[in-house]
Each structure stands twice: as C-alpha cells, then as structure tokens.
Amino acid sequence: MLLGAAARMEEKGAITGRQRDQFPVGMRVLAVDDDPVCLKVLETLLRRCQYHVTTTNQAITALKLLRENRDMFDLVISDVHMPDMDGFKLLELVGLEMDLPVIMLSVNGETKSVMKGITHGACDYLLKPVRVEELRNIWQHVVRRKFSKRERSNLDIYKDFNKLPSTDPCHSHNQIIAGACDQSGRISKKRKEMHSDEEDDGEENDFQESDEPSAAKKPRVVWSIELHRKFVAAVNQLGIDKAVPKRILELMNVEKLTRENVASHLQKYRLYLKRLSAVASQQASIVAAFGGRDPSFLHMGAFEGLQSYQPFAPCAALSSFSPHGLLGRTSAATFGVPELAPAMTVQTATNNGIISHCAGDANKFQLSGLQENQQANLGQGSTTSLGLPQLQQKWIQQETNDLSAFFSGSALANTLSGALQRVTSSPLPPQELLESAQTKVSAQPPITMPSVSSELVERTVGVSANLQDSSISQQGALPINDGFTADKLQLHDPFDSTGGTRFSVNMLVCPSGSITASSNTKGGASSCSTVLLAPDTGRHPNYLQFGVAGNSRHDMNEIKQDHLHQGLSTGSFNHNFGACMTEQTNPNVPYLMPQMKPNTMASEDKLKQRNIYDLGIPKLHGGFSSSSCNFDGLLNSMIKAEKDDLSFTDNDLGCDFFPLGACI
Amino acid sequence: MDYSNLRRQAASMKKSLFDQGYLDEQFCQVEDLQDEASPNFAEEVVTLFFKDSAKLISNVEQALEKYPKDFNRWDAYMQQLKGSCSSIGASRMKSECMSFRDYCGQGNVEGCMRSFQKVKREHGALRQKLEAYFQLLRQAGQLVLLELPPGPGCKN
Numbered sequence: 001m002l003l004g005a006a007a008r009m010e011e012k013g014a015i016t017g018r019q020r021d022q023f024p025v026g027m028r029v030l031a032v033d034d035d036p037v038c039l040k041v042l043e044t045l046l047r048r049c050q051y052h053v054t055t056t057n058q059a060i061t062a063l064k065l066l067r068e069n070r071d072m073f074d075l076v077i078s079d080v081h082m083p084d085m086d087g088f089k090l091l092e093l094v095g096l097e098m099d100l101p102v103i104m105l106s107v108n109g110e111t112k113s114v115m116k117g118i119t120h121g122a123c124d125y126l127l128k129p130v131r132v133e134e135l136r137n138i139w140q141h142v143v144r145r146k147f148s149k150r151e152r153s154n155l156d157i158y159k160d161f162n163k164l165p166s167t168d169p170c171h172s173h174n175q176i177i178a179g180a181c182d183q184s185g186r187i188s189k190k191r192k193e194m195h196s197d198e199e200d201d202g203e204e205n206d207f208q209e210s211d212e213p214s215a216a217k218k219p220r221v222v223w224s225i226e227l228h229r230k231f232v233a234a235v236n237q238l239g240i241d242k243a244v245p246k247r248i249l250e251l252m253n254v255e256k257l258t259r260e261n262v263a264s265h266l267q268k269y270r271l272y273l274k275r276l277s278a279v280a281s282q283q284a285s286i287v288a289a290f291g292g293r294d295p296s297f298l299h300m301g302a303f304e305g306l307q308s309y310q311p312f313a314p315c316a317a318l319s320s321f322s323p324h325g326l327l328g329r330t331s332a333a334t335f336g337v338p339e340l341a342p343a344m345t346v347q348t349a350t351n352n353g354i355i356s357h358c359a360g361d362a363n364k365f366q367l368s369g370l371q372e373n374q375q376a377n378l379g380q381g382s383t384t385s386l387g388l389p390q391l392q393q394k395w396i397q398q399e400t401n402d403l404s405a406f407f408s409g410s411a412l413a414n415t416l417s418g419a420l421q422r423v424t425s426s427p428l429p430p431q432e433l434l435e436s437a438q439t440k441v442s443a444q445p446p447i448t449m450p451s452v453s454s455e456l457v458e459r460t461v462g463v464s465a466n467l468q469d470s471s472i473s474q475q476g477a478l479p480i481n482d483g484f485t486a487d488k489l490q491l492h493d494p495f496d497s498t499g500g501t502r503f504s505v506n507m508l509v510c511p512s513g514s515i516t517a518s519s520n521t522k523g524g525a526s527s528c529s530t531v532l533l534a535p536d537t538g539r540h541p542n543y544l545q546f547g548v549a550g551n552s553r554h555d556m557n558e559i560k561q562d563h564l565h566q567g568l569s570t571g572s573f574n575h576n577f578g579a580c581m582t583e584q585t586n587p588n589v590p591y592l593m594p595q596m597k598p599n600t601m602a603s604e605d606k607l608k609q610r611n612i613y614d615l616g617i618p619k620l621h622g623g624f625s626s627s628s629c630n631f632d633g634l635l636n637s638m639i640k641a642e643k644d645d646l647s648f649t650d651n652d653l654g655c656d657f658f659p660l661g662a663c664i
Numbered sequence: 665m666d667y668s669n670l671r672r673q674a675a676s677m678k679k680s681l682f683d684q685g686y687l688d689e690q691f692c693q694v695e696d697l698q699d700e701a702s703p704n705f706a707e708e709v710v711t712l713f714f715k716d717s718a719k720l721i722s723n724v725e726q727a728l729e730k731y732p733k734d735f736n737r738w739d740a741y742m743q744q745l746k747g748s749c750s751s752i753g754a755s756r757m758k759s760e761c762m763s764f765r766d767y768c769g770q771g772n773v774e775g776c777m778r779s780f781q782k783v784k785r786e787h788g789a790l791r792q793k794l795e796a797y798f799q800l801l802r803q804a805g806q807l808v809l810l811e812l813p814p815g816p817g818c819k820n
Contacts, residue, residue, distance in 0.1 A: 037752060107743060129693070129751050
C-alpha cells in the first residue's frame, strides 16, 4: 500500500515526485515578479538551488495557479510591487486560502515595508538583489510550517502521520499534512496568528472521517458559520470550563463530525479567546497611555468599523476559525449587518444576535464609559468630525475596498455587495446608521481595488498587528463602541493575513475602557469576547495613523474604563448577551433592538451620548444621524441595563458569551 | 586568433567596469549562474535588462510629462527600474535611481528632472560598455564564461 501510495504520488507529482523525496531538492517554488529581469535571475538562482521553479509575472496568474491546485507548490516567492496586484494582497490571499509559506521580495528594505510584510504573514522578506545564499535556505519555511501544523494536529492525525512509512518526513508530510491538516482545519497556531484561520472559501461543511488512515487527502471539516455557531452554542451551554470535545460534539449533534474535529477546533477557539484577551489588555494599556480624549474616538472607530465591517464582522469573527468561512461568512455578515452588528461578535457564530447585542452594548459602554459628555451619540451621528472622520472614512472606504478586493478574488464580492445592500435595507434603527454607512461603503466600488486595498490592508495590518500583539486581558468582547469602533480594526482583520488578529479585532470593539474594565481578569469579564482592539493600540505605526484620534480614544477609554468598571459591561452584557445568545439562531437584531428601545436614556446620558459622537464621530456618524435616535434608544437601554445591573465586579456574566472568554 | 589576448582584454574591461562602479557584485552572481545549461546566461539577462529598462525609462519620461508633480507615480516607476538595475548589478544606474526617488520624496521637481537625466545617461553608458564587453567575449570565443577566470571585482 505504501508502494501504491508512493506510486500514486509519483504519478501525481510527476517529474517532481522523485525530487520531492529528496527535499529540499525539488521543492516546488512559485516565483512571481513583474520585472522580467529579476524574475529571470531569480528563476535561475532558484534552479541553482535545485528547486523546481515555476514563474509568472502576474500575481493574478499566480493566484490562479495556486487555486487550481493547492498542492502544486511548496513555497511562493513574490515581489511586493506589482502592477496587477499588490504583493501584500497576494500574500494575504495565499496565506488565507492556501496556507503556503510566502516570501516577499523587494528593492525596498525600509522597516515599515518589512513590517508590513511580516504582519501580512510573510515568512520572510528578502531584499533585491537576492543572493543565492539567501535562497538556499528558504526551504526551512516550508518545513517549519509543516512542522508546526503537525504539532497542532490532533493525535489521530499525528498517528496517521507516523504510520506512513516514508523515508522522507517532509514528503510524507505533504500527504499527511494535506489530509491531517485539513482535518484540523490546517490551522496552526502560528497561522492563526497570522492569517485568518480557517480555510477555504466558503464551502459547506465537509466532514471527514477522522479515523481513516490517511494516505490520500481527506475532505476537510469546514467550519462554516453555522457549524461554528453550533459549536459556540454548545461551548457556552456547557460552560467554557466544562466544555470538552465529547460533550460539545454531543450537543452539536452534527453528523459526521468527529470528536477530533471538535477538539482541534476547540483548541483554536481557546487560543483565539486568549488572543482577544491579550489584545484587550493591550488596548487598555494604550488607552491608558493616551489619556483621555474622547470616547468619541472610540465610537468613531466603532462606527466606522462597524460600517464597513458590518458585513465583515461576522466574517472577521469567524475568520479566525475558518478562513474559508470568510466566504461563507459574508453571508453571515449580512446577517450581522442588519443586525446592527456593531459588535463583531466574537463568537461569530451568533452573528446576528450578538451583533445586535453588541451594538447595544457598545452604545451602552459608550455612554457609561464616557465620562461626561463624551458619549458621542451613536445614533446622533453628530458628526462633528474629530478629525478622525476622514481617517475613518478612509478606513471604511478602504475597508470596503479592501474587503472588495479581498472578496473579489473569490466569489465573495457578490456576497459582500449583497451584505452591504442588506445592511442598507435593514430596518433597525442602528441599521440606518449602518445603511448610511453602508451606502457610503457600498458606494465605493466593491470590486477589487487592489491598490486601495493594499493600502487598506496596510492599515489593517497595522491594526491587526497591534491587536495581535496586544495582550488584551480584557476580553471586552462587547463592542462597546457602538460596535462600530474598532471595527476598522476588525475589518482589517479578516483581511489581514494575520488571521488571528483579525478575529479578535472584529470582536465587538469595546472601547478600550470597556475592555479594561472587563479585564477584570476574570474569565467572565474577558468573555466579552469582543475584543475591542480599537485603534487604540498605538503600538503599531499604522494605528498611529488612525490618528491622533487614537489619543482621544484612549482617553476615552480610560474614562470608559471607569464606567465600565462600574459593571456596565458585565451587567449589561449579561443582559444583552443573554438576549443575544438566545438569538443566536437568527439574526434578531430587531429582537434586541426593541428591548433596548424602551429604555429611555436619561437626558444626561443622552447628552453624553451626544458628546461622544460629537467628539469623535467622523462623517460616518453623520451618516448615522438618521438612525441616531434608535441608537440612542439602544444606548439608553444599555445604560439602563447597566444601571440596573451594576455588578461588574462579579461578572455575573450570565451571558453565555463570557464563558467563552473564560475559555482562555 | 589570439584568444588569450582577447580574453585578457575582456577581463581588463570587466575590471574597469567594476572599478568605475558601473557594475557591482551582483553582476558576478549573474555571471556565476552561467553553466553548461545556460552558457550565455549573463548576456541574455543583460539584453533583457536593456530591453526592459528602456521601456521603464520611457514610462518615467512619460509620467514626468503627463503627470506633473505626481511624485508617487514617478517614484513607483522608478522603483521598478531600480529593481531591475539591482538584479544585474548596474550599480551607478541604481544610485541614480535612488537619488531620483529621494527627490521624489522631497517633492523636488527640479531635482527629479536632473536626476532622471542622469539615469538616462548612465543607462546609455552602461549599455555601451556592456555591449562592448560581450562583443569582446564573443570574439574571444568565450561567451561561455566558464573559461574566463573570475574577473577582478568578483569574489570567486
């Protein structure tokens, strides 16, 4: 059988089969560079290293080749500056869709470019002219990736791997990993950090038998939104501490899903939550660093992010778990959008419910967080531009573009547009905001805009990077900032090759303040899974771009923190989340909204609200103005809830969400 | 024919190209890539370079005219040219490209124009010299550079 398998491999691998047995000799490299001179030299250098080289001068062709057969290559080397597609974008897409190591090449060795490459997921960044010595060692990236994936795969897979007798571990790795990794979603921790985690594009669930010995490729389990939602629901139901794969599997009751699939997914999920909390704490620190400007900034971020992210929020959220989900997610996103999803629900699965909820929370937080009159009205859309507006606008635009670009590659573009449209048509008040935002967003060419995207991506990356790094302890899941804030980040996240970040970002962005509050450490607090990785993370240079607004945000955050500490988050969250949780199954933003509405905000609160918006809401908010009333209502309800519930300390996070955080 | 003489001439020409800074270490790498499978690799690459760079230069030229003060665009085009130069080791040309990009960064139109002229000059000069060099090699019956001992400037 081994022989048979080997024979098949040989056939399949054709010429390179034998070479691959002698890895790194025969390693299959795809080289992409629009400059024919560089490409020719590179090709020859690579051949000199005994790699098997395929070249193309167009990124689009490269993508096509890769998509046609993911297994055709082991490594991709790409130039950064290409006319048809930005190298960073290609990098992200490759990392996202194919999970191949990508090395960037550029004449530009500036730190920020290199940083961008890394944050987009490049496993190396070489300067032109490339020397042969540098190329001799690039095979290490292939091995490293496989190795880390292997470690991450579940035991069964590992066993399979070991079972396969092959003289060349790398070679067999190819096969096993292909199958095994698929099974575990091919998500390595590292990758998770860097790319969007899950795989492939929006397939429906493909289940595989995890017990099959793998010599051939197994169909992967694709963690679609639906599936993930069930997963999250099961985890929440069990309580994050008690959530064991076996029980989760039972609760999920999905045919053909194995315990191993669940186990590996759970592992990733936990990492994800951990990352969120890390980001949250980081944010908190950033907020602290900035001092209090206005919460509006936060809001702004929320808004903006929301706007653009709306459709993506779910995606983003989900993305970490299932990259392909992005595609699938888009549809989920649509749910989110109408939902008002300011909250990039962490869970993602429950986009709808969560989203709406988050939005509410966001509002709430804003109100509470803002010290005084800072609360920008979410709804008010008082767009007194803070200066951020432009930035945010740009973000949104960028996001859109980015998203468009991102999706354009796949069939997501349509979905995205659809999502955008849906948002527009959503009846919920916040929706109005969204609508306006969306419209704005939609207005932008949803179709690929590589150039813009790259810029966006850049930003995103920056953000994502930050998020990633930030060790947010808060879990601030709730998108305090109207869910809109931080969205920017969130959106970016998905695109960011650093999938992990992406995910967290999307989490409802809670003003850092809120996040801080929640960072009460307790799992519950953090469970707000929505990590608001607001652009507050001044750490990353890109974040800084977000402007000074960041400062204000931070201040806001601080302020918010205080408020948040007041249990706002927890209390309200519980309240809201509870609602959300139940909502999980269907986008019930409307459901949630009405709940909020009845609460009337105190005039003071309103004032606060208004302030917030005034402070930071960028033009976007202007767009929101129409729906402001609704938001206000939402905010009011949030605030009220908050007031009712002031029990932040204890994290009576009845909300199921919290358990998620507790996972960490 | 006195190949050894021609060889010596070629070697000395190459040395002077290095000494004058027209070429750098990267050129050695390119020449090193020649082997039995691609005996004329260096010349092929150089030919390709001049063809491609002529196009890039004309792109820059057009951009300078059509898009006044569009430094980003100019810079982008020049960056491409710089990449090519660095791939074959065209050292002086590369320096001029970098200086052009610096002027772009400063928003200095005058500087850009001047620098661009220099880029063109270097391009022309290098082309002339390399053509002569390869011509000589051919005459020396040594396009297969395997026979030519590594020239000065190459570290082998």
